[in-house]
Amino acid sequence: MSQIDQSQRFLFDNTDVSGELVELDRSFAVVLAKHPYPQPVAQLLGEMLAAAALLCGTLKFDGLLVLQAR
Numbered sequence: 001m002s003q004i005d006q007s008q009r010f011l012f013d014n015t016d017v018s019g020e021l022v023e024l025d026r027s028f029a030v031v032l033a034k035h036p037y038p039q040p041v042a043q044l045l046g047e048m049l050a051a052a053a054l055l056c057g058t059l060k061f062d063g064l065l066v067l068q069a070r
Helices: 025-034 039-058
Strands: 005-011 018-024
Touching (some): 018 039
16 A cells, blocks of 8 residues: 555546546555454445545535445
């Protein structure tokens, strides 16, 4: 792991296709170091961290984003 957090948006020319890549190595490692989650929980947490980062980068509002799962 590179131990950095980064986000990169991309756009394919002459198409309606765009996206964003997010890498949260450092943040995810810090969270996992503080709590010994079982592997399935750690995987779900990583996916939720990525989803929250992508949503925050996409939504334009002043506020707080809370992502919950049941």
